[in-house]
Amino acid sequence: MASKILLIFIIFLFIISAASAANDYRTTYTINVKDDGTAIWNVEYRTPLVTQEDMDAFENYTEQLKPVYLKEFRELMQNSVSAASNVTSRKMMAGGFTGEANVQSAPTGNYGVVHYSFTWTDFAKMDGDKNMYLGDVFVGGLYLSKDNALIIKYPSGYSVEQVTPQADLVRDGMIWYGLRSFNAGEPDIVLLGPSISWMPYALALIILVGGAIIIFKIQKNKVQVKSAPSGEGMETGETLHEDKADMADMSNMADMMDLEDRIVAILKESGGSLYQSDIVKKLDLPKSTVSSALNGLHAKNTIQKIKKGRENLIRLSGSQESK
Helix, strand or coil, X not given: CHHHHHHHHHHHHCCCCCXXXXXXXXXXXXXXXXXXXXXXXXXXXXXXXXXHHHXXXXXXXXXXXXXXXXXXXXXXXXXXXXXXXXXXXXXXXXEEEEEEEEEEEECCEEEEEEEEEEEEECCCEECCCCCEEECCCCCCCCEECCCCEEEEECCCCCEEEEEECCCXXXXXXEEEXXXXXXXXXXXXXXXXXXXXXXXXXXXXXXXXXXXXXXXXXXXHHHHHHHHCCCCHHHHHHHHHHHHHHHHHHHHHHHHHHHHHHHHHHHHHHCCCEEEHHHHHHHXXXXXXXXXXXXXXXXXXXXXXEEEECCEEEEEECHHHHCC
16 A cells, blocks of 8 residues: 555656556645745545555554655655755755654545655746746646545735646636646646736725815805805806716616626525526626626636636636635
8 A cells, every 4th residue: 555655646746658547546736826936735545444464554554654655755746855955956956854643534435545745846937026937847747546535725916827738617716627637838838927907996095085076066056155146146057967977877876886896696596607698698688788787897806707608607716715
């Protein structure tokens, strides 16, 4: 069992023949990328414990994990990080290695679960705008066996500009499932850094300016009414009409913000994603009105727009979906 578990990780790092025998284990590789380019790697293996022999073998592995197998894992990953550092010309380090093993019970039986983790500094390449480029460390490509999964998570505020190949699922990160072979340098991902949203500031400025204009006109009207002879005060009717128009504009802006909240609520009720045409039907509003609200949500990185043929699939961003 020990040699098999170590082999799993080697298979992940280097391409081998896809004609390998079917696995009786499941492996999940989770790479959590931080905003400084550092990545926290978590590797979890799950293997069924059917017989007493399986239980005894896993217990023996657990006893030898820290004195023997964690050391082997550390050496393997340090060598891999060193090789990636030489190729990319970035000063990388691997540290914070941990390992643990335990038995978990499920309705389908008992499973031996082994979990390794470590920190990889300078995993992602970054530019002056804090954009991230992931994938150059995978020099020889990657391989996922059947029933295995690769998950890459990225910091909140970042948006995916490019990803090759496309993920099988986007949910709190990008997920790829085996059986799959990645080419050299893949997954190739470009993440755009967080930008300061101008919407809150623009809205605050509009409210302040609009309020100041209304107050100014009200005060002006009071002066005109007091100073005008009898009958001349009727000239302020045009000014009052302008005040109503300004207040209507502010009301429309509030309605648009309320519409965005309604769209987010509909998406949450629908599991986090819905086609744009279905959102229009649920709201019973003009397409242009709904489209404007969706553009506002997209600018705030609240939603993602995914082209599906002639349709747009609207999906909540990960941070919103988890709220």
